[in-house]
Amino acid sequence: MIELKQVSKTFPTPDGDFQALKEVSLTIQDGDIFGIVGMSGAGKSTLVRCINLLERPTSGQVLMDGEDLMAFSPARLRQARRSIAMIFQQFNLLMQRTCLKNICFPMEIAGVPAAEAKKRALEYLDIVGLPDKANAYPAQLSGGQKQRIAIARALASNPKVLLCDEATSALDPTTTRSILKLIQDINQRMGITAIIITHEMAVVEAICTRVAILEHGNMVETGTVEEVFSNPKSEAGRKLVFPEGANIDQFPVADVVRVVFNGGSSYEPLIASLAIDCGVKVNILGADTRNVNGKAFGSMLLGLPEDKNDAAKAMSYLKAQKDVTVEEVPDYHG
Numbered sequence: 001m002i003e004l005k006q007v008s009k010t011f012p013t014p015d016g017d018f019q020a021l022k023e024v025s026l027t028i029q030d031g032d033i034f035g036i037v038g039m040s041g042a043g044k045s046t047l048v049r050c051i052n053l054l055e056r057p058t059s060g061q062v063l064m065d066g067e068d069l070m071a072f073s074p075a076r077l078r079q080a081r082r083s084i085a086m087i088f089q090q091f092n093l094l095m096q097r098t099c100l101k102n103i104c105f106p107m108e109i110a111g112v113p114a115a116e117a118k119k120r121a122l123e124y125l126d127i128v129g130l131p132d133k134a135n136a137y138p139a140q141l142s143g144g145q146k147q148r149i150a151i152a153r154a155l156a157s158n159p160k161v162l163l164c165d166e167a168t169s170a171l172d173p174t175t176t177r178s179i180l181k182l183i184q185d186i187n188q189r190m191g192i193t194a195i196i197i198t199h200e201m202a203v204v205e206a207i208c209t210r211v212a213i214l215e216h217g218n219m220v221e222t223g224t225v226e227e228v229f230s231n232p233k234s235e236a237g238r239k240l241v242f243p244e245g246a247n248i249d250q251f252p253v254a255d256v257v258r259v260v261f262n263g264g265s266s267y268e269p270l271i272a273s274l275a276i277d278c279g280v281k282v283n284i285l286g287a288d289t290r291n292v293n294g295k296a297f298g299s300m301l302l303g304l305p306e307d308k309n310d311a312a313k314a315m316s317y318l319k320a321q322k323d324v325t326v327e328e329v330p331d332y333h334g
C-alpha cells in the first residue's frame with residue numbers, strides 16, 4: 001500500500017517559490033489500478049515523481065507498506081525504488097541496445113547473472129506479446145511496440161508497483177487500448193499495482209478502479225471510478241467527465257427514473273446531450289455502468305426536475321434513445 005500524507009512540493013523559481021503540490025493525501029491499495037488525472041500543469045508528474053522520491057516532497061510523508069520512504073538511507077531507498085517501476089510517454093529506451101538488452105538492463109544493474117537475465121527477458125518479451133523482437137532495435141519498432149518493450153523492461157525489476165506517466169499519450173486510440181489492456185492483464189495476472197497518470201478521462205474509464213483528480217496542485221476529488229464518473233463533485237471533475245459542459249449542479253428532484261444501458265454509446269454524452277438538445281438538467285443519483293470497448297452497459301438512476309414540462313421532455317428524449325431502456329422508480333427514497 002502506498003500512502004501520501006499531506007505531500008507538498010515547492011519549486012524555487014526566479015519569480016519566487018511555486019507550489020506545485022499542496023498537501024496532497026491519498027491511499028493506493030495493493031492491486032489497485034489508480035488513476036491520477038488532471039489538466040496540463042495540475043501537478044501530476046510532480047506527484048508521481050514524489051511517489052518514488054525522484055522528487056523529494058518539501059513536506060509531508062510518502063509511506064510504502066507503512067514505512068516512510070523519506071527516512072530511508074540512500075541504499076535502502078535504491079532498493080525500495082526497484083519495487084516501483086516506471087514507464088513514460090516517450091518510452092525512454094536505449095536506442096543503441098537491442099530490445100533484449102534493454103530488458104536485461106535493470107537486471108544487469110541489480111547483479112542478476114547474464115544467462116538468468118536473458119532467460120527472464122525472453123519471458124517478459126513473451127508476456128508483452130513481442131517474442132520475435134529480441135534482436136530488433138527500438139528504432140525498428142512502432143510506438144506501441146516500444147511501449148511494450150518499456151513495459152517488459154519495467155517488469156524486469158520485479159516491481160510491486162508500475163507508475164505509468166502519460167504512457168499512452170503518444171499513441172493512437174487503437175494502440176492505446178491495447179497497451180491499457182496489457183497493463184490491466186499485468187495487474188490481474190501478476191498482482192502489480194498500477195498508477196496511471198493521464199489527462200484523459202477515457203484512459204481512467206477504460207481500466208482504473210479508483211481515481212484522484214488534481215487541480216492547481218490540490219487533490220480536489222477521489223473515489224471509485226463509478227462514483228466520480230456518475231457524480232463528479234468538484235468543478236475540475238465535472239470539466240473532465242463532462243468536457244462538453246453539461247451542467248449537473250444538484251437541484252430539487254421530483255420523479256426518479258432508471259436508465260438501463262444495453263450496449264449503446266457511453267453514458268456521459270447522453271446526459272450531456274440531454275442538457276444541450278432539450279435544455280433539461282437531470283441529477284445523476286447513482287450509477288453502476290461499465291464501458292466495454294466504448295459501449296455502456298449497466299444502469300443509472302436519474303432525478304428529473306420538478307418542472308413537469310421539463311420532466312416530460314427529458315422522459316421522451318431518454319425513451320427515444322437507441323439501446324436504452326427507461327423505467328420509472330415510484331418509491332425512490334435516496
Ligand SMILES: Nc1ncnc2c1ncn2[C@@H]1O[C@H](COP(=O)(O)OP(=O)(O)OP(=O)(O)O)[C@@H](O)[C@H]1O
Nearest residue numbers: 011013018020038039040041042043044045046047
Ligand atoms: N523543476 C521545476 N521548477 C519549477 N516549476 C516546476 C518544476 N517542475 C514542475 N514545475 C511546475 O509545477 C507545475 C506542475 O507541473 P507538472 O509537470 O507536475 O504538471 P502535470 O500535471 O504533469 O502537467 P503536464 O500534463 O503538462 O505534464 C507546473 O506549473 C510546472 O511549471
